[in-house]
Amino acid sequence: MSMKRFLFSGFGGQGILFAGKLLAYKGLMEDKQVSWLPSYGPEMRGGTASCSVIISDEPVGSPIVAEPDILVAMNLPSLDRYESAVQPGGMIFVDSSLVERKVQRDDVQVYYVPATKLAGDNGMPTLANIILMGKILKVLDEYEESSIGAALQKVISARHADMLDTNRKALEIGANA
């Protein structure tokens, strides 16, 4: 059976929960079992935010991801806090425009993406999360599948439909980063 446990973590306002939701919807589109669990608390923009996403062929047991297969760290506190929790052989995706240090571990695959810088350079300053997602999907060899487009349509509300193309472009930038 195949199961991937993701942990997305960063500042509130970076779209951590949104990125996780996009991934969960992609799983749903592919008839996978999925769960999405946010950290919740007295949190605010600029505070910490994280969410657990599990994509599996089997029913998801515990929805809590304490030891992720894949960690997405969008700020330094997130990397500091969760680096040691990643499963050996797992992956860490780092927004290298905001996290200056390197990953210390040598038993995981690490991908540095200057997502926030790329987002700014391309006139989409709020889409660093989606740029990272493009990279993740590319690395996992799941980028080409059409379900990500359908998932985007699900998570982007009708009110923001004009953002669809920009999000697609962000995915592409990430995939090629």
Next chain:
Amino acid sequence: MADKVLMKGNEALAEAAIKAGCRHYFGYPITPQTEVAAYMAKRMPKIGGTFLQAESEIAAINMVYGVAAAGKRVMTSSSSPGISLKGEGISYLAGSDLPALIVNVQRGGPGLGGIQPSQSDYFQATRGGGHGDYHMIVLAPASVQEMAELTVLGFELADTYRMPAMVLADGTMGQMMEPVSLDFAVSPAPEKPWATTGTKMAREHNIVNSLFLTPEELEQLNFTRYERYQTIEANETRYEEYMTEDADIILAAFGIAARVSRTAVNEARKQGIKVGLIRPITLWPFPYAPFAKAAEHAKAFISVELNMGQMIEDVRLAISCKAPVTLCNRAGGMIPSPGQVLEAIQKADGGVSK
């Protein structure tokens, strides 16, 4: 699957209530259930329903009493400290034989406690909470799908037996998103000839009341109510068994603890340990029978809970202390990991093999 959407448990629960015909919701914000109220605030005005943010939890439960007396499906929701405030009103609902749905998305306690998930209101939900001899039907969802389906069931059972029902969830169930299908059947509310809907000068007054000053009369009402409870115990007990048939060790867990336990069972089975899980879906009535049956072959029981050990008392009662029952728990908003449960299983297995 086309008909499934991703929804938070709190939102799925609220939408399911609307599907069940609930058009009256009274609440007050408190983490981690606030999305229920927010969803109702958005939806109710669009479908001709009532959303009202009361001035307090006590006000909200008494508004529920009013609508229930008028014979309509009605709901309130809160989290642990707020449910304590509703305790008086819930007792009045029970004492007046009124159907209503109360949702508790639990957080750590006692007192104001914290805002992270907990199951420490098990005693309160299954043993009363308010004063007097009464029960609520208590339903414990373990997925977003069940957050929706047990909400509908709660309304149906409350109506059938004329009593309050509770969905006892926790912060995780409320906050997590999972695929959910809201395409399910709902039985319409039955006729309620007892409801206070106005006599139109054509019938006797219906009176809804919980004050009975004649002890003989009040005793009889208690007797009759408990006969009804026996019917419910016989007909409405619900649970799920997982790998219990050949199990030496039986886990007991509900809600999020059951999800964690199921993962631990799978891990332990890989190590050749014969372990199974009984997941109560109704906490009242508690599924005593499957535990008693399991006690015929199982050598150890473990109650996995997000509290200091509450359901464990029912597990001990259910198996008449035929086997040791240990507790595997976290409290105060913490959640046991599958690894912690696995350790408890391994420890019990050591005792069993000796």
